[in-house]
Amino acid sequence: MSRWKRLVSEVRADVRAARERDPAAQNVSTLEILLSWAGVQALLAHRLAHALLEAGVPVAPRVLAYLSRSVTGVEIHPAARIGREFFVDHGAGVVIGETAEIGERVTLYQGVTLGGTGFQRGKRHPTLGDNVTVGSGAKLLGPIAVGDGAKIGANTVVVEDVPPGSTVVGNPGHPVKVEGRRVEGPDADWIHLPDPIAEAIKTLSQRIASLERRLAELDGGEPARADGAELRERTGRSSAGG
Numbered sequence: 489m490s491r492w493k494r495l496v497s498e499v500r501a502d503v504r505a506a507r508e509r510d511p512a513a514q515n516v517s518t519l520e521i522l523l524s525w526a527g528v529q530a531l532l533a534h535r536l537a538h539a540l541l542e543a544g545v546p547v548a549p550r551v552l553a554y555l556s557r558s559v560t561g562v563e564i565h566p567a568a569r570i571g572r573e574f575f576v577d578h579g580a581g582v583v584i585g586e587t588a589e590i591g592e593r594v595t596l597y598q599g600v601t602l603g604g605t606g607f608q609r610g611k612r613h614p615t616l617g618d619n620v621t622v623g624s625g626a627k628l629l630g631p632i633a634v635g636d637g638a639k640i641g642a643n644t645v646v647v648e649d650v651p652p653g654s655t656v657v658g659n660p661g662h663p664v665k666v667e668g669r670r671v672e673g674p675d676a677d678w679i680h681l682p683d684p685i686a687e688a689i690k691t692l693s694q695r696i697a698s699l700e701r702r703l704a705e706l707d708g709g710e711p712a713r714a715d716g717a718e719l720r721e722r723t724g725r726s727s728a729g730g
């Protein structure tokens with residue numbers, strides 16, 4: 489297939505992907521999606537910029553990427569490699585670096601960064617497999633590999649490879665599920681991490697209370713009442729781990 493025919497077929501698949509994956513795009517015409525979906529516009533501009541770069545056209549690819557960023561808030565380096573049926577939901581604040589590679593049917597939400605960790609040269613951005621979903625605000629940094637079908641939770645910071653089919657959350661990102669099953673093992677529960685400082689304060693508080701009771705017994709008076717809030721076990725969902 490010629491480069492330009494491939495471009496048109498990719499564009500068709502991208503618009504289809506927006507309709508399939510964005511519940512808000514269900515009964516919306518192709519024209520309306522093209523005119524008002526920032527993520528789709530950014531991708532179309534990228535497809536063109538990438539084709540121009542591959543054709544050896546100077547200046548235009550970067551200028552196109554710059555204009556697209558100004559309009560959509562999505563910055564994609566013209567050299568980034570993006571597979572078919574890619575979809576950026578909402579668009580704003582997405583950055584995709586020069587050496588990033590993205591497989592097929594990948595979805596990114598707003599605020600995602602596929603970036604480098606510093607000033608290295610060469611391959612320095614992530615490689616995403618097929619059917620990967622990256623939640624809003626997630627940062628994927630360095631030349632890491634994200635396996636097929638992985639889900640990256642909103643606001644996760646990923647600096648290591650992600651196994652296929654896993655759900656990764658938190659900062660640093662860590663798998664909480666693989667192939668739909670919770671990760672098990674002694675070090676697997678990153679969500680409900682122990683809090684050593686709270687534990688130390690709780691132990692001290694219990695010792696003070698016991699000493700006060702003992703003192704009151706010796707004095708023959710009532711034990712002093714603590715002014716501060718009583719330290720109790722925390723209940724409900726943990727906010728630890730991201």
Ligand SMILES: CC(C)(COP(=O)(O)OP(=O)(O)OC[C@H]1O[C@@H](n2cnc3c(N)ncnc32)[C@H](O)[C@@H]1OP(=O)(O)O)[C@@H](O)C(=O)NCCC(=O)NCCS
Nearest residue numbers: 597623624639640641642643655657658664665679729730
């Ligand atoms: C990660 C995500 C994809 C869910 O994947 P999943 O495989 O269905 O995982 P679950 O919902 O079963 O969550 C597994 C655990 O991770 C926790 N978790 C889920 N998402 C998390 C996140 N972003 N940060 C921290 N922890 C998270 C859950 O609370 C759960 O913890 P538990 O084991 O203590 O109950 C989803 O939570 C998410 O973040 N989606 C992004 C959506 C988004 O960006 N939307 C923007 C729309 S505008």
